[in-house]
Amino acid sequence: MLSELPGLAHLPGSPRPTGPSQATDRLEATDERRALDLLARTPYGRASVSMRALPFVTVARHIVVNAPASPSSSPSSRVLLRLHGGFGYAQACDGSVVAYSADNLSGRQEGDEDVWTVQFVGMARLFTPSAAEIELFGRPPRTADGVPFHPEYLCIEPQFISLHHLEGVPARQFTHSP
Numbered sequence: 001m002l003s004e005l006p007g008l009a010h011l012p013g014s015p016r017p018t019g020p021s022q023a024t025d026r027l028e029a030t031d032e033r034r035a036l037d038l039l040a041r042t043p044y045g046r047a048s049v050s051m052r053a054l055p056f057v058t059v060a061r062h063i064v065v066n067a068p069a070s071p072s073s074s075p076s077s078r079v080l081l082r083l084h085g086g087f088g089y090a091q092a093c094d095g096s097v098v099a100y101s102a103d104n105l106s107g108r109q110e111g112d113e114d115v116w117t118v119q120f121v122g123m124a125r126l127f128t129p130s131a132a133e134i135e136l137f138g139r140p141p142r143t144a145d146g147v148p149f150h151p152e153y154l155c156i157e158p159q160f161i162s163l164h165h166l167e168g169v170p171a172r173q174f175t176h177s178p
Contacts, residue, residue, distance in 0.1 A: 043101070048100070063137055087144070098121065
């Protein structure tokens with residue numbers, strides 16, 4: 001998993017595989033599936049990568065799709081991102097390890113006290129989506145920073161997924177200052 005990503009396997013502090021039991025493997029697979037199911041419930045997230053050794057974060061529209069199974073593996077999920085091409089971020093992410101995060105922090109209504117956040121890392125690749133995938137993305141924005149939105153697409157196969165869940169978090173009601 002993480003050790004398969006170029007440049008991350010030997011970083012100090014990087015998680016190392018510890019040889020979990022089969023029960024833990026099942027739990028991790030269930031948690032990863034749950035994380036991807038939650039990710040599919042929200043349309044936007046944040047992609048993070050470094051460009052010229054400086055970190056940056058940008059908003060992206062995402063969809064979760066199943067990758068076809070090969071003869072030697074079972075189907076896996078891919079996360080497809082749509083970014084504004086005018087930023088140059090998709091080009092910068094191509095071939096790089098990208099962190100992606102999404103949550104339900106802003107979409108909660110009064111009474112909904114469950115908060116979750118999903119994060120993962122994976123290798124990003126530019127790709128051309130199928131007509132069906134473009135339809136899943138929905139209508140793109142009209143503009144980005146005042147210029148016409150020009151979509152570019154990235155595909156990421158999540159490698160290291162984390163899911164955090166908080167219960168009992170009241171939805172914040174915004175009030176205006178006098």
